[in-house]
Amino acid sequence: MGQVKILSKSATARGHFASCCYFLSTPTGDRDAEHDSRWRRGATSESILRAARYDMPMMLAVIGGDPERFKPFVELYHRASEKLGRPVxxxxxxxxxxxxxxxxxxxxxxxxxxxxxxxxxxxxRGWPPLKRANFDLQADHGSLYVGAPETVARKIVAVVNSLGISRFDMKYSSGTLPHEKLLRSIELYGSKVIPLVRDILG
Structure with a gap:
């Protein structure tokens, strides 16, 4: 898969996000990690094309369902960049x-x-109430990264391999979880999840 460089040895909290930042040996270099404001967020064809047009790194907001369904957006970004004669x-x-x-x-x-x-x-938004079975399905096979460090690390590695991404941001705040539990989650993410991801990816 190419050499992997981990840019942060522990989770860094910015708002309600903890970042597991690692960049593959691509032409993008480390500057994409240093300038978070340059990342284009979204998951529509228009957003993807704008990111390529303005030569920006792309962040996909995958908040439900199988992450694999976002592969067409990744492929569109690659095609658009190639057509514009730019590195991805x-x-x-x-x-x-x-x-x-x-x-x-x-x-x-x-x-x-x-x-x-x-x-x-x-x-x-007109959604039906969430049932526990749907929650468990998302945690097992979808876009909820909920579990012990080993479980979360394996899911991150799976999406890295599936979509060819070089960065994963986890939104760790939800509702009114007590502050001490959020701090413990961040601690485990930084001290265990990120090293596990690093080890598995090699």
């Missing part, structure tokens, strides 16, 4: 997650707060 800039994924000492603990702590937040947003 770094591509990242932004998803929701929560890390605890065990899978069961992470789900039990995260589920009620995530449901409250998801249902509140859902009433504004």
């Amino acid at each position: 800039r770094a591509i990242g994924v932004h998803s929701t997650g929560y890390v605890a000492d065990t899978d069961a603990q992470a789900r039990e702590e995260f589920w009620p707060e995530y449901k409250r937040l998801r249902d509140r947003i859902g009433t504004e």
Whole structure:
């Protein structure tokens, strides 16, 4: 897959995001990691084309469903960059997650707060109330990175390999989770998840 460089040895909190930043040996260089404001966020064809047109790295907001369904956007970004005669800039994924000492603990702590937040947003957008079975499905196979460090690391590695991304941002805040639990999640993300991702990717 090429040499991987980890830019941060621990999670860095910016707002409600913790970043696992690693860049492959591509022409983008480290400057894409240093200037976060340059990343184009979104997941529509128009956003992808704008990112390529303005020579910007691209961050995909993958907040539900199988991350694999975003592969067409990655391919469109590659084609658009090639057509413009430019190197492909770094591509990242932004998803929701929560890390605890065990899978069961992470789900039990995260589920009620995530449901409250998801249902509140859902009433504004016409979504049905979230059921626990759907939550578990997203944690097992979708875009919720909820679990023990080993579980979350394996899911991150899977999306890196599937989409060819070079950056993963985890949105770790959801609803009214107690501050100490959020701090523990950040600690585990930085001290265990990121090193595991580094080791697996090699």
